[in-house]
Amino acid sequence: xxxxxxxxxxxxxxxxxxxxxxxxxxxxxxxxxxxxxxxxxxxxxxxxxxxxxxxxxxxxxxxxxxxxxxxxxxxxxxxxxxxxxxxxxxxxxxxxxxxxxxxxxxxxxxxxxxx
Amino acid sequence: xxxxxxxxxxxxxxxxxxxxxxxxxxxxxxxxxxxxxxxxxxxxxxxxxxxxxxxxxxxxxxxxxxxxxxxxxxxxxxxxxxxxxxxxxxxxxxxxxxxxxxxxxxxxxxxxxxxxxx
Numbered sequence: 001x002x003x004x005x006x007x008x009x010x011x012x013x014x015x016x017x018x019x020x021x022x023x024x025x026x027x028x029x030x031x032x033x034x035x036x037x038x039x040x041x042x043x044x045x046x047x048x049x050x051x052x053x054x055x056x057x058x059x060x061x062x063x064x065x066x067x068x069x070x071x072x073x074x075x076x077x078x079x080x081x082x083x084x085x086x087x088x089x090x091x092x093x094x095x096x097x098x099x100x101x102x103x104x105x106x107x108x109x110x111x112x113x114x115x
Numbered sequence: 116x117x118x119x120x121x122x123x124x125x126x127x128x129x130x131x132x133x134x135x136x137x138x139x140x141x142x143x144x145x146x147x148x149x150x151x152x153x154x155x156x157x158x159x160x161x162x163x164x165x166x167x168x169x170x171x172x173x174x175x176x177x178x179x180x181x182x183x184x185x186x187x188x189x190x191x192x193x194x195x196x197x198x199x200x201x202x203x204x205x206x207x208x209x210x211x212x213x214x215x216x217x218x219x220x221x222x223x224x225x226x227x228x229x230x231x232x233x
Contacts, residue, residue, distance in 0.1 A: 031219070033220065033221075035223075040170065040225060041225060042206060042223040042224055042225040042226050043206065043208075043221075043223040045221075045222075048220055074227070085174055089157065090160065092160070094219070098186075102149060103162040103165060104159075104160075104162070104221060105162070106152075106159060106160035107159075108157075108158055108159050109158040111158075
């Protein structure tokens with residue numbers, strides 16, 4: 001059974017703290033993604049990675065960075081958390097197999113509150 | 116740039132009835148893919164159905180079918196025989212292929228909330 005796990009379901013941090021959100025997938029997928037989800041805005045792509053040590057900016061990368069040292073792990077880093085980064089964060093992964101419908105598999109999400 | 120529009124913020128349907136969730140898209144690409152995801156209150160995103168732009172037949176997966184009208188750029192999700200467990204947020208998304216390494220990303224609509232009443 002395919003699985004994407006995220007380190008925390010709920011997280012509360014203070015303004016200015018450095019925050020790490022971890023995501024691990026066990027499907028040997030090449031692609032990994034970080035989204036944030038806010039009411040009325042849907043899911044917005046923060047960063048993605050299509051290979052180890054590779055990263056690409058998504059639509060809203062400001063205030064975030066990522067790290068992918070191993071194929072199965074993709075970390076989202078908030079260098080200095082701010083209240084406007086309070087949100088639900090979703091990690092996803094997908095395969096690069098050509099000719100296959102490669103839907104993205106999502107983790108359970110981390111609801112981050114920055115106070 | 117691609118865009119996904121889901122205009123219905125919320126819908127109510129009676130149990131056992133069919134319901135259609137609207138999705139329109141905007142793209143200049145010839146090759147693209149459309150997805151529907153379900154998000155229950157627990158938060159996880161569940162893949163429901165996929166339609167490729169070159170697929171001649173509408174996709175079906177159990178009680179889910181996709182009414183794909185390419186000329187109108189619409190990809191509506193039809194749920195037949197609604198169940199109480201279908202109450203959730205539903206997101207339409209389009210696959211955008213990227214130049215880097217043959218990868219892809221999804222562009223999501225804002226979602227809509229379906230409530231199934233007993």
